Amino acid sequence: ETGVTQTPRHLVMGMTNKKSLKCEQHLGHNAMYWYKQSAKKPLELMFVYSLEERVENNSVPSRFSPECPNSSHLFLHLHTLQPEDSALYLCASSQDGKAGTDTQYFGPGTRLTVL
Amino acid sequence: SQQGEEDPQALSIQEGENATMNCSYKTSINNLQWYRQNSGRGLVHLILIRSNEREKHSGRLRVTLDTSKKSSSLLITASRAADTASYFCATDPLGETSGSRLTFGEGTQLTVNP
Numbered sequence: 001e002t003g004v005t006q007t008p009r010h011l012v013m014g015m016t017n018k019k020s021l022k023c024e025q026h027l028g029h030n031a032m033y034w035y036k037q038s039a040k041k042p043l044e045l046m047f048v049y050s051l052e053e054r055v056e057n058n059s060v061p062s063r064f065s066p067e068c069p070n071s072s073h074l075f076l077h078l079h080t081l082q083p084e085d086s087a088l089y090l091c092a093s094s095q096d097g098k099a100g101t102d103t104q105y106f107g108p109g110t111r112l113t114v115l
Numbered sequence: 116s117q118q119g120e121e122d123p124q125a126l127s128i129q130e131g132e133n134a135t136m137n138c139s140y141k142t143s144i145n146n147l148q149w150y151r152q153n154s155g156r157g158l159v160h161l162i163l164i165r166s167n168e169r170e171k172h173s174g175r176l177r178v179t180l181d182t183s184k185k186s187s188s189l190l191i192t193a194s195r196a197a198d199t200a201s202y203f204c205a206t207d208p209l210g211e212t213s214g215s216r217l218t219f220g221e222g223t224q225l226t227v228n229p
Binding site (some may be wrong): 040041108 | 203
């Protein structure tokens, strides 16, 4: 138990559906992250939020829309996804220190399948 | 090619043996971190080594960092079946930014046979 929870753990959706992934951290951290993990590929950083402000968007298609209403919650809104978007989506949080020693705490992930 | 490349891609050993995994990277870093992932689950942070450190220990883990060669190694001593997992190195690039910007490698799949 890392203090970061994600729901749902599994999600199957059609290409025309709209769904949302939820992440919550109970660690008092200031930064939150979304990653995509596809088979046989390295973890890809998608979005970074620091103090509820988006500070990184790694050329992610607009069909992925993040939302960070407060420092404890992070959402990833999904719409009109493609089958190649099927992957494990991981949320993480970190203290957001400036000393270059920030470590990340990961949630268990949401396994997304797009039909 | 990408930051944080591990080798080997897969390693199979017997319980009690030591396991060594290597990581190479390309850019200047603040720190390098190692994470572990059990199948289909989230990553768990193992150890962080700063760019001005050369070696660090944590329990059965030993990490080295050679910034001149831009490489790191993770040694797990006296391995156990429960160490079976994927191991990833991640680099935090140099520069002051809000939040870390970790770049992960493809990982080493370690199998420890009982």
